[in-house]
Amino acid sequence: MSAGPALGDLVTADPGAWLRRAGTWDGVSRALSDRAAELDRCAPGSWSGADADAAALARAEQVRRLRADAGTASRAAQVLGTHAGEVLDAQRRLVVAALAVHPQFVVDLERGTLCAGLGTHPPGVWRLPAMVARFGADLVRLSTAVADAVGAAARSDRATAAALDALRPAPAAVPRPVASTAAPPAGADGGTVRSWWTGLPGADREQLLHTRPGLVGGLDGVPVADRDRANRVLLDAELSRLRARAALLDRAGDTAGADRARRASAGLETTRRRLDAGDAYLLRLERGNTGGRLVLAVGDPDRAAHVLTHVPGTTAGWGTVPGDLARVEATRAAARAAAPDGAVAAVLWTGYDAPPDLLAAADPAAARAAAGDLRSFQDGLRAGHAGPVHLTVVGHSYGSTVLGNAARGGGLAADDVVFVGSPGTGTGHASELGSAPGHVWATTARHDPIGRVPGVEVFATSRGLAPTGLLHGPDPAAPGFGARVFDSAPGSALPRPDDPATPNDESAFAAAHGGYWDPGSPSLRTLGRIVAGASVPP
Incomplete structure (x- = not known):
């Protein structure tokens, strides 16, 4: 936890992680004590003289x-174990406070808020004054409990940090600091990052991989294998945290929050299973502000002749990995069929905070904020590749x-860009996208309702300024946009929950939106042929 934990930190904290670390330090302490006892029993025998005396002193x-050192390790175990117990007690206080709230009201434990709800009693059971009074009393009790619990966790956090700092060896005994490991400045291009990383001594790279996995795992330009090693460390920690979070929210009666944590956990479990199956690399893992950020490559994008980057849409995050990964795998399989002699890698790029719902998707702000991150990632792919590479991005x-x-x-390192079921690209014409003529592609299924969402912006057209008909600009699958339009099956207008290809991000919106x-x-x-760089019949 940080020096000043907030409610969200306390809810998401995993005391079990500190207990496991305490167990590790306790094991180190016992191993050192055993070694000391074994060495102490080693008698010099009949050896005598000055050398024997020196050896005895050294022993x-x-x-x-x-x-x-055994005592230091034992103390570290005690400090971490105490901290785990104190945090667990603070979480228990939150649960008790949430359960004490009348069922008429709904508690959001992750935010510490209380609102009126139907609960188990219809509104007519209470007279309004009594209801208002009970709401006020419950709110005060909940707020007080939250403040007390967070305060206790903060005090424990500070005391633990101070106790662990006191156990560190004197400065002279600290291993050599690695000044050269300072990361490139924010915004550095992939080539600069790659040069910095490869220029570090091997020991310094190893130190960064173990001490700063979040830095190494998120740097576009660091070799794929190294990013994967760093992010797998983060993956294990996040899975443990999410399980603890779901259990805590369940105990507190926050079923919606617990369900969100379980969906995110299930998505990361899918990620781990795919990594364990081999030929996959985890290139980014961050909590983000909405559904969680994740970049997962199937195949080695540093060596494949053709590399796809797939950018999913609304609600994308950790919880949508199973469906999004299925689309990535399907596109890769189609591309390998179209180019059987060329290696193909496919990347699920959820490296941004996707809109959490369709209403939020009407705002282009998230797309504009994500643009720089996608450009950086593509630059890293180009700079880190071992030879010529054909890059395709599908949105x-x-x-x-x-x-x-x-x-x-x-500004995007891509040879082909493909717009699938698009609500608009934020541009007025294909010529604004910087791709060579004939390398901007688009498709929208007949029954995909995305093409009928009313526009909220005005774009310049050949006839002057006019509404676009879509949320974020002219329809890229319309003839006037200038893209190469390819066919899609018309799709069904009804959801098909039993179909694994049905979208997980907008399945209630329409099945056709994910039938591509x-x-x-x-x-x-056609997607496979585009990714493989093969010719596409008109």
Whole structure:
């Protein structure tokens, strides 16, 4: 936890992680004590003289150091174990306070808020004054409990940090600091990052991988294998945190929060299973502000001749990994079929805070904020590749708006850009995207309702300023936009929850919005040919 934890930190904290670390330090302490005892029992026998006396002194000094280190490790175990217990007690206070709230009201434990709800009693059971009075009393009790619990956690956090700092060795005994490991400045291009990383001594790279996995795992330009190692460390920690969070929220009666944590956990479990299956690399893992950021590559993008980057849309995050990854795998399989002699890698790029719902997707701000991150990632792919590479970026739904904003003005390292089921690209014409003629592609299924969402912006057209008809600009699948339009199956206007290709980000919106990856669909075949750099029949 940080020096000043907030309610969200307390709710998401995993005391079990500190207990496991305490157990590790306790094991180290016992191993050092055993070694000291074993060394202390080593008698010099009949050896005597000055050399024997010097050896005995050296042995005694080694025994003393081993026992001192064992004591330090034991103290670290005690400090961490105490902190785990104190945080667990603070979480227990939150749960007790939430359960004490009358069922008429709804508690959001993650935010510490209380609102009126139907609960188990219809509104007519209470007279309004009594209801208001009970709400006020419950709110005061909940607020007080939250403040007390967070305060206790903060005090424990500070005391633990101070106790652990006191256990550190004197400055002279600290390993050599690695001044050269200072990361490149924010915004550095992929080539600069790659040069910095490869220029570090191997020991310094290893130190960063273990001590700063969040830095290494998120730097575009660091070799894929190294980013993967760093992010797997983060993956284990996040899975442990999410499980603890779901259990805590369940106990407090916050079922909605617990369900969100379980969905995110399930998505990360899918990620881990895919990594364990081999030929996959985790290139980014961050909590983000909405659904969680994740970048997962299937195949090695540093070596494949063809690399796809798939940008998903609304609600994308950790919880949507199963469906999003299925689309990535399907596109890769189609591309490998179109180019059987060329290696293909496919990347699920959820490296941005996707809109959490369709209402939020009406705002282009998230797409504009994500544009720089997508450009940086593509730059890293180009700079880190071992040879010539054909790069394709596919944006689906709101992900196509992200893609359009990233490509606008020619700033995106991509040979082909593809807009699938797009609500608009944020640009007025394909010529603004910086791609060579014939390398901007688009498709929208007949029954995909994304093409009928009313526009809220005005764009310049050949006839002057006019409403676009879509949320974020002219329809890229319309003839006037200038993209190469390819066919999609018309799709069904009804949801198909039993179909694995049905979208997970907007399945209630319409099944057709995610049918582009259905087995045997014309859009999937064409996507494969585009990614493989093969010719596409008109």
